[in-house]
Every structure is written in structure tokens, then in C-alpha cells.
Amino acid sequence: MYEVTVDAGFSSGHYLRNYRGKCENPHGHNYKVRVTLIGQELDATGLLLDFKLLKQVLRPVIDRIDHQMLNDLEPFIELNPSAENLARYFYDETRSQLHEMTGGRVRVKDCTIWETDTTTATYFE
Template identity: 30%
Template sequence: MLLYKQFSFDAAHFLPYVPNGHKCKSVHGHTYYLTVFAEGKISQKEGWILDYNDLKKAVKPVIECVDHTLLNNITGLENPTTELFSVWLWNKIKPRLPSLVKIELKETPTAGVIYEGE
């Protein structure tokens, strides 16, 4: 069974490799929407896969690290596209949440990526 929790945060970035004149070449910001999916079996004792509070504790420090920052600086990514940023988030969250199986990262309510690790 999959369990999920949604988070949101604000951050800015710029994409240095897009053509001149492209609006993403300049610094701009997004309200990102991150959905974290964990997989597991339902515990007979608690009746859940994972306590939502434990999931939140695993993800919150990672979000606090990037919230209201310039992603190019804080992530070390030279070109922090949504795709590359999702991999960065995965690599930060997975050690804190071993049951992580998928993340969905939206840079707008209608555009984003789904990453399931490698």
C-alpha cells in the first residue's frame, strides 16, 4: 500500500543553459508542491503503514533547507531544473525515509515531474 503526504515551499532558481531571451534564464520563483510516497504493509498493531508525523519529521528538514532560497546556491546544482531538483530531493529524503518509493514535484499546479529513484 502507498501512503502519501503533500508539502509546499517557495524557492527561486534560474536556468543558465536555456536560450537567451527565455524567461527561465532570469532568476524567478515558484511555489513548489512536493508529494512524498512511502510504501509498506499495514501494521496489525497500529493499523497504519507509517505515522504521518514520522513522515513529516523525515521531510521537514529537507524542505526547511530549500524554502525561500536560491536553489542554484543551496543545492549545488548549476542548472536546477525540476527534473534535477527532484533527484536532489530524493537523495536527501531517501536516507531519512527508507520506505520512500516515489516523489512528485510540481513547480506550478499543472506542471511537474514524478521520480521513483534509480
């Protein structure tokens, strides 16, 4: 098996519904996201996926939420914009694009969100 990983960053605001404490109030984070891909076969160039292509896959996902209030965007209008749900959001959005791009040869292993330098949430299937 091969793995490739790309990190990216974005800044967004959010607040947690049904939560008692400071995080029930609007606030922001400088998030970091890490997406790791996995696959058994390399392409003709000897790459699982060019890092540049993975960054291109991430760019529209990040652009949609960067410098936005997450609670005002789907799916977070109903879904709490927790780090856990953000990790799943990146997983799902990246997975659908990669399946089309690689015909299933490459899949998402996991996505990790850093809400702070010391706190993370990871989603995988």
C-alpha cells in the same frame, strides 16, 4: 503493498543554466512536493508510517531550501535546479532518512514536484 502520501509546499527562486528563454533569468515558484512511500508490512500500530513522521522527515529538507535561491545551494550549485532534479533531490533526501528510521521496511516510491499548478516532474527508481 501499502502506500502513504504527504504533500508539502515551499517557495524558492532559481534560474536554469544552459537554457534559452525566460527561465534563464532568476525567478521564483511556489512549489508543491508530494512524497509517496511504499512497503509490504505495517508496524505494530497498523501503520506503514505515521503521517506525522513523514512530515518530520520532509521538514528539514524543505527548511533548507524554502525562501532560498536554489542555485546557491548544494547540489544545485553545479546541478541545474530543474523540477526534475528537485524531484530527485527530495527522493534521495527522504530515502536516506527513511532507511535509518525503518530499517528498510518502508521505502520511497516516488517524489513529484509541482513547479506550477499545471506542470509536474516525478522521480522514482
